[in-house]
Amino acid sequence: MRTALVTGTGLIGTSLALALASRGVRVHLADRDPGAVRTAAALGAGTEEPPEGPVDLAVVAVPPAHLAAAVAALQRRGAARGYIDVGSVKGGPRRELAALGGALASYLGTHPMSGRERSGPLAATGDLFDGRPWVLTPTPETDTEVLNQALELVALCRAVPVLMDADAHDRAVALVSHTPQLLSSLLAARLRTADEAAVRLSGQGIRDMTRIAGSAPQMWLDILSANPGPVADVLAEIAGDLDEAVRSLRAMESADEHKRAAGAAGVEDVLRRGNAGRERVPGKHGSAPAAYETVAVLITDRPGELARIFADAGSAGINVEDVRIEHATGREAGLVQLMVEPSSAPRLTAALRERGWSIRP
Structure with a gap:
């Protein structure tokens, strides 16, 4: 993939564009809000300039209600060799595209299972999809070339492809x-x-x-x-x-x-x-969730404290599997809950105490 057109420069579209641009793809950006395009371009997600001819892949990142119309409009223009969307709903947009007379062979509905509470291009990050599932919903009508383009896109975004039926998704x-x-x-x-x-x-x-x-x-x-x-x-x-x-x-x-x-x-x-x-929710690396032991450490709200506690755990040879922070209401302090393998908990507790940390039950 050498060129792409990303229509919709919100959180998902801009994050996707950042990932592609960082891996050498020339990304053209489009949005009904010119300010959003300028912001995304300023972040390094691509160029505001329209492509001179068809791009390799057009990615539509607009709200679900507008997906089918946006894909159909791009197809009528001959904007790309292949077309995908990244909306969170798949069955309805595909049926709507068919009703609009869109070319289903060159279209593939996809959904990256990643996001944030914040929206807009300023919330975007090029690593948003790293290690996250990315659903692809091909049908017998889908061109192999378009499926391969989508798989390449997922790989460039360092996500994990998952094939599903659209309605099951x-x-x-x-x-x-x-x-x-x-x-x-x-x-x-x-x-x-x-x-x-x-x-x-x-x-x-x-x-x-x-x-x-x-x-x-x-x-x-x-x-x-x-x-x-x-x-x-x-x-x-x-x-x-x-x-x-x-x-x-x-x-x-x-x-x-x-x-x-x-x-x-x-x-x-x-x-x-x-x-x-x-217990059925996948844990670390997609495996069954492990039963970790929690080591709770009192921490003050000062710069560098989190870095120091992780460095001390690393010096003790302990791998922290997960972490949570419980803030103390009205105080500049909180509890950092370090989740580790049960056999590592006593060693981590002893090592942190030796380094002056206050361990809480």
């Missing part, structure tokens, strides 16, 4: 991406009118659960509008579980011992099913 992302966004927003909405005293008690749990609630509403409205049915199906199943959980919790308030026991059993069932589901 939409059901999958409804479960693992779109519904979590709504649930995070629903939970965060409870904080809007909560007592200030309650909000000040917020710990890492509520921060983890509401992190993605900070995403741009309009962006998510565009995504959810393109995949409402599968998301509603998942939410309906969760609503049934919530109803059962509410009944179980109410039963635990009963004066009747048998009702309390039945309620506790219902809540325990939810928690255990949650354990079983969580």
Whole structure:
């Protein structure tokens, strides 16, 4: 791949363009917002100049509702040898493109499973897709050349290709991406009118659960509008579980011992099913999640503290598998939770204590 046209210079489009440009591809940028194009170009994502002729690959990175029309318009212009989109919904846009008379053979729907809470070109980074799954949805009509172009694109972005049926993809992302966004927003909405005293008690749990609630509403409205049915199906199943959980919790308030026991059993069932589901989420390097030991270290909010603690762990020969930071409300301090192999935890604890760190249980 020597030339590419990226239409849509938001987070995904600009990140993709940055990755391609850094690997020697001449990238032409287009967007209905000239300011976004100028920003992306200034970041080194490509050139504002239109291509002189057809490029090798046109990448459409616009909201799902506009994907099909954008691809069809590019195809009518003969803008490229192949066309892909990077939208988060796949089945609907393909059917819409067919209805518009688009050439399905030269088109392939794709979806990089990566993003951030922030949007726009200034949030972009060339390593956004490193090691992340990138779904490709070819059909028997898809030209082999276009599939190969898409695979080359994924490789240049250092992502991991995953082949799926388009509608199966939409059901999958409804479960693992779109519904979590709504649930995070629903939970965060409870904080809007909560007592200030309650909000000040917020710990890492509520921060983890509401992190993605900070995403741009309009962006998510565009995504959810393109995949409402599968998301509603998942939410309906969760609503049934919530109803059962509410009944179980109410039963635990009963004066009747048998009702309390039945309620506790219902809540325990939810928690255990949650354990079983969580165990299926891929862990490091895509493997089954490992059972790590946590070493909690008190850390002050001073420049270089995180670097120092990681350097001390490295000097002790310990590989930190994962890390979380729990901030202390109202204090310039927090707990750094270092996740390591269970056999390494005692050595890490001893080494950090020797270097003056305060280890917390």
